Amino acid sequence: MSLYTITGAQLAFGHVALLDHADFSLEAGERVGLIGRNGAGKSSLLTIVADLAKPDDGLVTRQQNLSTVYVPQEPDFDADATVFDTVASGLAEVRALLDEYDAVAHQLADTPEGAEHDALLARMNTLQSSLDTADAWNWRTRVATTLAQIGLEGDARVGSLSGGMQKRVALARALVVQPDVLLLDEPTNHLDFDGIRWLEELLVAQRSSLLFITHDRAFLDRVATRIVELDRGKLLSYPGNFSQYQERKAQQLEVERVENEKFDKLLAQEEVWIRKGVEARRTRSVGRIARLVQMRREREERRNVQGNVRLDVAQGEKSGKIVAELTDVTKRYGGRAIVDHFSATVMRGDKIGFVGPNGAGKTTLLKLILGELKPDEGTVRVGTNLQVAYFDQMRAQLDLEKSLADTISPGSDWVEINGARKHVMSYLGDFLFAPERARSPVKSLSGGERNRLLLARLFARPANVLVLDEPTNDLDIPTLELLEELLTDYDGTVLLVSHDRAFLDNVVTSVIASEGEGRWREYVGGFTDWQTQSARAQEIAEARAPKDAAPASAAPRDSAAGRNAQRTVKLSFKEQRELEALPKRIEALETEQKDIGAKIEDGSIFAKDAQEGARLTERYAQIDEELLVALERWEELESKRK
Incomplete structure (x- = not known):
């Protein structure tokens, strides 16, 4: 039997039917990812399941005594409360029963035998049964255990925590209840990569049924056992994860x-x-x-499929070949190195992703590259003829009182895209804003709509460098995919900060990653390539550590001899031959990978021979590993020869 069922649900706002005779059910142990366009009604459905709202019509049935906990996008906290008290507030009903039990116990002690005494005794027995069922006697232990599981300090003040840690507090407050059904609205917001991975593992291990809204495709692939799409008022169910x-x-x-x-x-x-x-x-x-x-x-x-956003960026003149050159750049704040002796060259047409934990300094490094921030040490040479369009993570560029039209084209009814004039109403229509909304104030927009408006504003300005700081927040999946296509085809330079792993994989050509203590390193490829190369480099470093330790312990005995020996190391005949062959080996691997990449990108191989398509995909990944090993060996042999 289903834990929860909606049959023939109807819900409308104005003339728009968010739910149009929609059906939905949730089974025990399921993890259901709810997807759909921004404004389709996903959050409204979640509040109905949470019993915080009712549909206009339809039948809702739920199992008796079903425990449901809802975690909204932006949880409301008392900033001065401790983490322990905030998490314990999830057990408010249980603690109220305990307080009543204590009050009845005191009353019972002071009441002589009789009808009132019997009534109090009956109430006390009822309360004891409820408290036993809810495991309420151990509520403090439950809170402490949940805090330890999620990695939170109970004495910390909630207001002093980062957005990511506050998200953990909200999840802890929900999980301490041990609900039958957990409802999450955009649970990955404010979390960095480590936080998202932690949340994935936590949810996969939970016994609760799960219904969650997210636009993070990698998260859906990892967590969901079923996808439910809210499409034109109907709820369509698809078994499996997002890829399926x-x-x-x-x-x-x-x-x-x-x-x-x-x-x-x-x-x-x-x-x-x-x-x-x-x-x-x-x-x-x-x-x-x-x-x-x-x-x-x-x-x-008939409600046709909603049109896709039409994205087109106003291309500026070409920038210089070198966009920025950083040499031994260091930037400190309060004695802490945010960037420590980092060198890199950003070339025209590069698409670079910046990854690292929240607070690592991604935005600081971006500003150094653009010349907006002076380094404490080292030099930054910014290229010529840069036209930078900047997408602001915090939406600070939007005036909430201005209309949508004035935001896009202040004082004019026209915008110019690649030399062609376009009416602002038509341009806003490309971003799925109806003409009647063009004069509405920005403050009337949802989070996803504000991000769409920011993209419209960004792309209306001629630019040859796009700086995108968390552009994917609140964007629905179809818009994300179209943005990926636009950025892939864009001729200029893209500097991108995002926690969307699929988006990074599909857009960037290299990743600059934080490696802690101000150290940054550039890796070729997308997010998955960075993870693979980083893990491989760590394995090699760990394997070399014991070998490096042995000579170090012997060095004090005859340090001069050791130095001379190091100077006179020469390659053996076999190593010399290996070094000579490596460039051709690397070139052959790169050529093979390029050929395979072209076939995979074309896609026709999968239609002609699915097995061969799968083999080529696997071979493409293997070449990455072989290239890394060959490059490291070449570097090792070269260093011995010098």
Whole structure:
């Protein structure tokens, strides 16, 4: 039996039906990812399941005594409260029962035998049964255990914590209840990569059923056992994770397109028939006319797939070949090195992702690269003819009182995109803002809509360097995918900070990663490539550590001899031959990978021979490993020869 069921639910705001005779059920142990367009009604559905709101119509059934806990996008906390007290507030009902039990116990002690005494005793027995069921006697231990599990200090003040740690407090407050159903609205917001990985492992290990909203595709792939899409008022269920959903959704949309084409063709034929001359009218079938009327009604009510955002960026003139050159750059704050002796060259057309924990200094490094911040040590040479368009993570660039049109094109009804004039209403329409909303104030927009507006504003300005600081927050999945396509095709330079792993994999050509204590290092490839190379480098470093330790312990005995020996090390004949062969080996691997990459990108191989497509994909990943090993060996042999 389902834990929770909605049948024929209807919910509307104004003329928009968010739920249109929608059905939904949640089974024990399921982890359901809820996806859909911004504004489709996902959060509204979550509040209905949480019993914080009711549908306009429809039947809602839930198992008796079902425990449900809802964690909103931005939890509300008392900033002065301790973490322990905040988490314990999740057990407010349990603690209220304990307080009542104590009060009844005191009353019972002072009440002589009789009807009142018996009533108090009955109430006390009822309370004891409820407290036993809820395991309320050990509530302090439950709070302490939950804090330890999630890695929180109970004495810390909530207001002093970062956004990521506050998100952990909100999850702890929910988990301490040990609910049957856990409801999460955008749980990855404010979390860095380590925090997201921690949350994935935590949720996969939970016994609670889970219904969550997120636009993080990698998170959906890792956590979800079923995807439910809210699409044009209907709830469509797809077993499996996000990747499996994408395959089934594509098939479903193709079937829907074919069916709609058949329907439209038949409707057109019937419209021709109804307009024929007098002779045809004499032989009209009453039933056929009734069917035509019904078909017209169905066509009118059909809710077509919502259009995609049309993204186009106003390209500026080409920048210089070198966008920025950093040499031994160091930046400190209060004695702490945020960037420590970092060197890099950013070339025109590079698409670089910046990754690291919250507070590592990603935004600081960006500002150093753009010349907006002076280094304490080292030099930064900024290239020529840079036209920078900056996407602000905190949306500080948006004036909440201005209209959408004034935000995009102040004082004018026109914007210029790549030399072509476009009316601001039409331009806003490309970003799915209806004409009647163009004069609405920015403050009326949701979080996802504000991000869309920021993108519209960003792309309306000529630029050859795009700086995107967390652009993916609150964007729905179709918009994310279109933004990926735009950035991939963009001729200029892209500097990107994001915690969306799939987005980084699909956009960037290299990653600059924080390695702690102000150290930064650049890796070729996307997020997954960085993880692979970083793990491989760590393995090699750990393997070399014992070897490096032995000579070090012997050095004091004859340090001069050791230095001379190091100077006279020469390559053996075998090593010399190996070093000579390595460049050709590396070149051959790079050529093979490039050829495979072209076939994979073309995609036709998967249609012709799925097995060969899978083999090529696997081989592409293997070449990454082989290249890394070959490059490290070449570097090792070169250093011995010097």
